[in-house]
Amino acid sequence: MNRTQPILYIVIPCYNEQEVLPITAPLFLQKINDLSAAGKISPDSRILFVNDGSKDKTWEIIHSLAAADEHYLGISQSRNRGHQNAVLAGLMEAKSRCDITISIDCDGQDDINAMDGMVDAYREGCDVVYGVRSKRDTDTFFKRFTAESFYKLLNAMGAEVVYNHADYRLLSSRVLEEFAKFKEVNLFLRGMVPLVGFKSTCVTYERHERIAGESHYPLSKMLSLAFDGITSLSIKPIRFITGFGVFVALVSFIGVIWAIVEALLGATVSGWASMTSIICFVSGVQLICLGVIGEYIGKIYMETKHRPRYIISETTPNFGDVKEDAQ
Numbered sequence: 205m206n207r208t209q210p211i212l213y214i215v216i217p218c219y220n221e222q223e224v225l226p227i228t229a230p231l232f233l234q235k236i237n238d239l240s241a242a243g244k245i246s247p248d249s250r251i252l253f254v255n256d257g258s259k260d261k262t263w264e265i266i267h268s269l270a271a272a273d274e275h276y277l278g279i280s281q282s283r284n285r286g287h288q289n290a291v292l293a294g295l296m297e298a299k300s301r302c303d304i305t306i307s308i309d310c311d312g313q314d315d316i317n318a319m320d321g322m323v324d325a326y327r328e329g330c331d332v333v334y335g336v337r338s339k340r341d342t343d344t345f346f347k348r349f350t351a352e353s354f355y356k357l358l359n360a361m362g363a364e365v366v367y368n369h370a371d372y373r374l375l376s377s378r379v380l381e382e383f384a385k386f387k388e389v390n391l392f393l394r395g396m397v398p399l400v401g402f403k404s405t406c407v408t409y410e411r412h413e414r415i416a417g418e419s420h421y422p423l424s425k426m427l428s429l430a431f432d433g434i435t436s437l438s439i440k441p442i443r444f445i446t447g448f449g450v451f452v453a454l455v456s457f458i459g460v461i462w463a464i465v466e467a468l469l470g471a472t473v474s475g476w477a478s479m480t481s482i483i484c485f486v487s488g489v490q491l492i493c494l495g496v497i498g499e500y501i502g503k504i505y506m507e508t509k510h511r512p513r514y515i516i517s518e519t520t521p522n523f524g525d526v527k528e529d530a531q
């Protein structure tokens with residue numbers, strides 16, 4: 205492992221980014237050139253675009269970038285698999301070619317200049333450097349509120365994540381080798397990286413507005429990411445259900461005693477309404493419980509299939525051989 209002049213691969217997932225890629229790609233190249241001119245990284249460093257089954261001209265743009273400058277490399281997933289899988293594909297394909305990777309979105313929202321601090325931290329001995337947003341002034345109130353609730357919910361449910369850290373981070377190849385052994389299909393990278401361990405630190409940066417194009421992370425995708433995060437990393441919801449079940453059982457027990465006492469005192473009124481509401485309530489609770497348990501069983505089902513987590517269909521000519529999924 206080379207700590208003084210590491211080979212850096214910047215891993216960038218791209219999904220329908222034809223508007224923004226021509227603007228941000230040269231910025232990434234500039235960063236690589238600056239860092240290597242300063243002697244902080246090796247000149248063999250590269251920018252690896254992962255096309256996530258884009259339907260627009262993104263892959264063509266990546267191809268022409270790779271033809272124009274050897275620092276640009278591209279791989280393409282066979283279809284759209286989502287941001288997390290795209291990042292994983294890039295990291296796994298990069299890990300044996302470099303000393304460090306930095307994953308970052310391609311829309312220019314994450315401050316590229318935070319990479320200097322990340323590389324410095326690596327050179328000082330850290331293997332994981334999290335990019336953390338210092339503030340969210342540029343986000344709309346709604347995005348800020350939903351995103352912050354997202355972190356709070358995750359932590360409350362036992363999926364520990366670094367607050368305000370998304371997927372902008374430096375990982376050393378040593379961490380990636382260990383990370384490759386985490387075989388799960390339900391990916392929630394920011395919750396999985398802390399499980400790998402190694403010395404880590406944070407670098408803060410300000411998040412900008414998207415340079416062009418629009419977000420591919422609507423509320424629905426964010427909720428499903430949060431749900432994946434919780435159910436992949438923690439069994440707290442199951443414990444919660446058990447606790448809730450015990451509570452409901454206790455309350456029902458008191459209710460039964462009350463009913464018997466009332467009956468013995470001869471004060472019973474035929475309470476159709478109360479009976480119905482109790483039945484509805486209990487069956488509702490049962491359905492929720494079954495649903496959550498079903499969610500875990502669904503996950504077990506998906507995991508037992510051992511499906512490949514990503515499939516590369518094409519690469520730019522300068523990329524060389526792909527390893528396919530790190531089995």
Ligand code: UDP
Pocket residue numbers: 216217218219220221256284285286287290308309310311313418419420421
């Ligand atoms: N992305 C991807 N696959 C998807 C959706 C998004 O690879 O299915 C990429 C996208 O190109 C971008 C990054 O993931 O580089 C983050 O997406 P976006 O900027 O739309 O999300 P936001 O920043 O609004 O949360």
Ligand code: MG
Pocket residue numbers: 309311313414419
């Ligand atoms: Mg974005």
